[in-house]
Amino acid sequence: MAIVRPDGERRWIFVTATPQLDAEGRFKATFGIFYDITERKRAEEALRKSEATNRALLEAIPDLILRHSRDGVYLDFKAAKDFETLVPPGEFLGKRADEVLPAEVARKALHHIEQAIRTGDVQVFEYQLPMHGEMRDYEARVVVCGEEEALGIVRDITERKRAEEVLRESEARFRSVVESLGEGLLITDLQDTILYANSRLAEMSGYAPEEMIGRPAFELLLPPEDWEEIHRRNERRRRGISEWYEVQLKRKDGSLFWTETYGAPFRNAAGEVVGTLGATTDITERKRLEEQLRQAQKMEAVGRLAGGIAHDFNNLLQVIMGFSEFLLTRLAPGDPSRREVEEIYKAGERAASLTRQLLAFGRRQVLRPKALDLNALVSDMGRMLRRLISEDVDLVTVLRPGLGRVKADPGQIEQVIVNLAVNARDAMSEGGKLTVETENVSLDEAYVREHPDASPGLHVRxxxxxxxxxxxPEIRPHLFEPFFTTKEAGKGTGLGLATVYWIVTQSGGHISVASEPGEGSTFSIYLPRAEDPAEAAPSADATVELPRGSETLLLVEDDELVRNLVGMILRRCGYAVLEASDGQEALRVSGCHPGPVHLMVADVVMPRMNGHELAQRLTPLRPEMKVLYISGYANDADVRQDALEGDIHLLQKPFTPEVLARRVREVMDGFSKA
Structure with a gap:
């Protein structure tokens, strides 16, 4: 019974009472013994609560709990209400595992029971059992219970396994999509450590994905000069801001490549920003094409400028050089005025060369490609090259036999060689060696990948x-830009290498440069091999007697000074010359002339009616008449195309009296259309 002490404490008392009787058997007293059992009652209450708690826990556990002997005999069990077993629990008590379970499952169970009892360690294993026509998955945990017994806790993990499989399939699909993307993906934490990199980014950078994980992204993939900028961008990621930007990344070999990157915050399931995500596209090729486009637009602008001034400028040069040459024919070799006239003529030649270079890289010059033997061309230029370079520079030519032919304009290729020779001479102020080599080469796909301007196949180098x-190194990207020069003012125009580049490009070729400061330079030009038989290159030192004739020529030129000069040259060669200042006047003059007109010499660029339009109107009226165009700037598309294909005759201004006389005779006699 319970009693309450004066201090209020409740105590439990166990009482035994024995009646005391007198001699006659009558009750006279009670003998009582009081035991304080408070602590026992408390222990009993605690045990009751513990048992209730354990019972509740056991009821709540969705597992099957089995007690085994060391030899695998089932001694006891507790099964959750909904837990299904292969054999009803009551039927396997007192039996060994191998009597009620499939052999492989029983073998696992007996092994882990023995291991748990022997080592005292928890044993965990998984197995499958057929249940209602399907295989279900179970996880068993075996713990030691006493010296010779063990408890097995079995849980049905079928749904977990299915969920894991669904998750694996989902992750596999996601990884497959991510890995098949054309973009490189990079995920970093808030400290910019790489958490994930897909195979496309690995391919771009040259690293294996596992080489990147756990490494600092900045040090691994970014050049130091971009660290500050990308750090600022990542700060915006941490504030939840996404954006597109272009950035150069660093490959494993240290080379750089351009990328377009979409940067976004990387969030966890709670929506918190825990890092950054970057989707990266390699735009190196696009950048190269953009640079080519900018260069082409620059060249186009300069070409339009060159074309705009070339016509009038070449007309002026034609007059200056033509009359200078006439004066030289009249002055005796010892005449004191001869040197001054020669200087005027040389200045005109230099100005004409400058105009040709402007038109060349502006692609406004008519090309006459032929099948060339570069060995013969270089050999013929030997004397001229030696005059170009200084005496303290050795000229060495290595012309390999069996060289293939190329299809190119001989004059343009000569200009390429001259420009490169002059450039080399200026780089050797204290003397040195200039080497010109030719050889057959084959460019493979690997070379073309490294040099996108090139094309695969057989070439002559x-x-x-x-x-x-x-x-x-900082100068090399600008080598072929027009007007770029490192020479002193007045020492160079900046057109030499620009001209070389555009001549080679127009000829279907490719140029590469190898150079190191203090180690010299090598310019390699690759021209596709041609199948046509080689035509002999004209000798630079050849001289031809001024040809003459007596035919009637119609001269049409809107510039009076040029018309007077050309008319005078032709008359001195014996021709009868009819003159007109434009197309309309030419039609009138032709209509009034009763005799034949054997050749029309017409400027291409004239007001109201150009030379090509005049020829189209006049040749049906005079079918016997041949046409020779003269022009300082052949801008007419039809004239340029016909000249390129050899269907018309075109003479570029400025020209010498000898060149004009020879060209007129060639056209008249039908010797050449080239």
Whole structure:
């Protein structure tokens, strides 16, 4: 019973009472013994609560709990209400595992029971059992219970396994999509450590994905000069801001490549920003094409400028050089005025060369491609090249036999060689060696991948090397830009290499440069091999007697000074010359002339009616008449195309009296259309 002490504490008392009787058997007293059992009652209450708690826990556990002997005999069990077993629990008590379970499952169970009892360690294993026509998955945990017994806790994990499989399939699909994307994906944490990189990014950068995980993204993939900028962008990611931007990334070999990147915050399931995500596209090729487009637009602008001034400028040069040459024919070799006239003529030649270079890289010059033997061309230029370079520069030519032919304009290729030779000479102020080499080469796909301007196949390589000062790396990207020069003012126009580049490109070729400061330079020109038989290159030193004739010529030129000069040259060669200042006047003059007109010499660019339009109107009226166009700037598309295909005759201004006389005779006699 319970009693309450004066201090209020409740105590439990166990009482035994024994009656006391007198001699006659009558009750006279009670003998009582009081035991304080408070602690026992408390222990009993605690045990009751513990048992209730354990019972509740056991009821709540969705598992099957089995007690085994060491030899695998089932001693006891507790099964959750909904837990299904292969054999009803009551039927397997007192039996060994191998008596009620499939052999493989029983083998696992007996092994882990023995291991748990022997080592005292928890044993965990999984197995499958057929249940209602399907295989279900179970996880068993075996713990030691006493010296010779063990408890097995079995849980049905079928749904978990299915969920894991669904998750694996989902992750596999996601990874497959991510890995098949054309973009490189990079995920970093808030400290910019790489958490994930897909195979496309690995391919771009040259790293294996596992080489990147756990490494700092900045040090691994970014050049140091971009760290500050990308750090600012990542700060915006942490504030939840996404954006597109372009950035150069660093490959494993240290080379750089351009990328377009979409940067976004990387969030966890709670929506918190825990890092950054970057989707990266390699735009190196696009950048290269954009640079080519900018260069082409720049060249186009300069070409339009060159074309705009070339016509009038060449007309002026035609007059200056033509009359200078006439004066030279009249002055005796010892005449004191002869040197001054020669200087005027040389200045005109230099100005004409400058105009040709402007038209060349502006692609406004008519090309006459022929099948060329570069060995013969270089050999014929030997004397001229030696005059170009200084005496303290050795000229070495290495012309390999069996060289293939190329299809190119001989004059343009000569200009390429001259420009490169002059450039090399200027790089060797203290003397050195200039080497011109030719050889057959084959460009494979690997080379073309490294040099996108090139095309695969058989080529002829023309190499011009020097032992000069070399080229600084920061200058090399600007080598072929028009008007870019490192020479002193007045020492160079900046058109030499620009002209080389555009002549080679127009000829279907490719140029590469190898140079180191102090180690000299090598310019390698690759021209596709041609199948046509080679035509002999004209000798630079050839001289031809001024041809003459007596035919009637119609001269149409809107510039009076040029018309007077050309008319005078033709008359001195014996021709009868009819003159007109434009197309309309030419039609009138032709209509009034009763005799034949054997040749019309017409400027291409004239007001109201150009030379090509005049020829189209006049040749049906005079079918016997041949046409020779003269022009300082053949802008007419039909004239340019016909000249390129050899269907018309075109003479570029400025020209010498000898060239004009020879060209007129060739057209009249039908010797050449080239």
């Amino acid at each position: 023309l190499t011009v090397s020097d032992t000069g000062c070399g080229i600084d």
